[in-house]
Amino acid sequence: MKRLVVLVAACFVLSACNTVRGFGQDMQKAGEKIEDAAKKK
Template identity: 55%
Template sequence: MKSLITSLLLIGLFTLTACNTVKGVGQDLQKAGSAIEGAVKKN
């Protein structure tokens, strides 16, 4: 469980550092939300 949390935090950190602007962060969050919504609708 601890390694899963660490992995998710690292992925989040890399994602945030890849964004150069606040607009980029918003777009990334929107894409992540869409992916989660799609996964929920499939179940």
């Protein structure tokens, strides 16, 4: 689980979104990745 949190944090840092809309899209993508990871376990 800690790996997943680190991965999500890295995605936010690397994406460098500049707008609220971009941040919302990044959050949505991160949520989808978390859901996919949860389904695999």
